[in-house]
Amino acid sequence: MTQPPIPTGIELHKRTKMLELVYSDNERYSLSCEYLRVYSPSAEVRGHGPGQEVLQTGKINIAIDAIHPVGSYALQLVFSDGHDSGIFSWDYLYQLCTNEKDWWQDYLDRLAAAGANRDPDIQVVRIGN
Template sequence: MAEDLRPSNIQLHTRSRTLELDYPDGSRYQLPCEYLRVYSPSAEVQGHGPGQEVLQSGKQRVSITAIRPVGHYALQFVFDDGHDTGLYSWDYLHRLCLEQDSRWADYLERLAAAGLARDPDVQVVKFQP
């Protein structure tokens, strides 16, 4: 099953900070590095169980500096903010492709609710009337 979800081509576009994934069925996805970073499957981001997720902020300009294959089942991305502990299985990477719109909308809602920003140089201040 995981082999069926393995991309046939992977390209990192450094200028636009996107990862392009082509699949054997002809589908193509472009995932921003920021999206991949804030949805890292690492324990640092996901926690060790439900409800322990750590909301990532200030990652708007993050880039991938290296992509390392992990066996025949996953990729490890090295981000320029030093994060490199997430192993993106073929299945997880494919789910990120398919669920990009809903996950991104959820992320933006959680950021706003927490008073956080995507831009590392922006500080959000909320005032209560």
């Protein structure tokens, strides 16, 4: 079994609300705090099994307040809405990096299908069918 890629550099850009991850081959990824929050690996977001996922809405303004190492295998991200229960393993972080485009579009599609919004101050109202 191969080891998951481990970032050689991690930098939180608070002003732009982006987490930058650099890997040994100089691959660089910038992930938004919102993306990380809506794809948190916590049970609160993922549920306790398939089909139990909870769509996260209104997270456009979310920030990361703190980052804590978890052993030598993961990070705990503390978000500005108080969410801190997701443990982001190195493997999961790399998946988030390499699948960002597809996963973000999937999230936007699920929001639209639910009639929900990224902005907590905007209510989406459907009229008719």
